[in-house]
Amino acid sequence: MAVEYSCCETAFIIRIILITLLVLFAGLMSGLTLGLMSMSLVELEVLVKSGTPSDRKHAAKILPVVRRQHLLLCTLLICNAVAMETLPIFLDSLVTAWGAIVISVTLVLLFGEQILPQAVCTRYGLAIGAAVAPFVQILVWICFPVAYPISKLLDRFLGKDHDALYRRAELKTLVDLHSNEAGKGGELTRDETMIIAGALELTKKTARDAMTPISKTFAIDINAKLDRDLMKLILEKGHSRVPVYYEQPRNIIGLILVKNLLTVHPADEVPARNVTIRKILRVSENMPLYVLLNEFQKGHSHMAVVVGERGNQIEQPSTENPTDGILKRRV
Known part of the structure; x- marks a missing residue:
């Protein structure tokens, strides 16, 4: 009787650990989907060349991972879907059906899919992405047989490169927003913004x-x-x-x-x-x-x-x- 109770207790603890790992894994995939995919290649290249020392280091680690954006997107979504579909299986063995639904939805909403992971990765996406870049690269290799064909279809129909460089008018507006007179915390002085704006308009003037x-x-x-x-x-x-x-x-x-x-x-x-x-x-x-x-x-x-x-x-x-x-x- 004691042996049977011990086995049940061990199985219960294992299921709790697996449920916790699945929720954390799904949350990580969800957060990285937002954190990494929101970083354009142009933005990362700018950080690599002219960011702070820590930003340069982080961006250099992330850049090889996000270079093939559709492949990364497919990998993260596949891993997230697998974790989310596996979670109810372990919950169903611990609680009733309606209890599994309530707990699953709550865990997914708070930790596995939406609120907490995306809030954290939006704020610290660069540092988190750099820390887990090797792990994400391993996931890309694991999911490659499924993710690669889907990514090629996306490349074919949506285009391979999503990065659009700023046009002159957009660059001028961006420079104006970085002026200290704009009140947004920019460091550029009025004279600096005028010089940059004048250089951007040089090709249009005679x-x-x-x-x-x-x-x-x-x-x-x-x-x-x-x-x-x-x-x-x-x-x-x-x-x-x-x-x-x-x-x-x-x-x-x-x-x-x-x-x-x-x-x-x-x-x-x-x-x-x-x-x-x-x-x-x-x-x-x-x-x-x-x-x-x-x-x-x-x-x-x-x-x-x-x-x-x-x-x-x-x-x-x-x-x-x-x-x-x-x-x-x-x-």
Whole structure:
């Protein structure tokens, strides 16, 4: 009698242990389904390259596991389904049918499927995923004969890659949200967000968008005399380069380096034409800004004149097309 009681007690303890393991296993699979599948490959690659030391370590462990997303998804769902279907078998031998249903639903809801596992893995998905990555890889190998064909069908009908890189407008919005002015805990300053946003919009802008109109540009006539008044005006403007025009402000023919005027005495009233006039770069108003930026980075010029393409060229022997504006390299 004692031996029979001992055997029943041992069987009961074994069933309780198995039920507990099944619930924990199902909960782990459910949590990983949400935690791992919510991490895109792009996000993990960003963490690997520029995350904190711990995030880099965790992301590096997870990345090989989630690279084949559909295979991982099928593996986790199969393991979760097996655990959930096995659980009532052991519960039915311990309690009545309605009791098994109530206990099974409660355990599944709280621990095995929804609330607790997904809440924990949503908060600590990266660390948990990295810790169980070797175990998940083993499960992938075990479920491979069943999971692989299903994953290939999903690849075929849904597409293999689900990662979509951000478009420029989306990146700009993302940068704005990371600004400290957005009030969401971002670290980017207003100047930093403006610089990044400007770089993202660079391909859409042309030279005409960034130029200073001729009407607002300070320039001197090639026949003007560098007397005391003009020299004082040049110094007051504070520019390192001054455009030079012929008869009309729109006929820009070159530029003068202000530092070259140090040797000019105002009392001599030397004509501007007698000073070294450097060639100025001419660009079309439709030239993309990033192309012009590359030209400036070559170091051959710090200023360019923007020429319109309307075809109404002013007939002057020393000019090309009428100038619409001045574009300066700002460092």
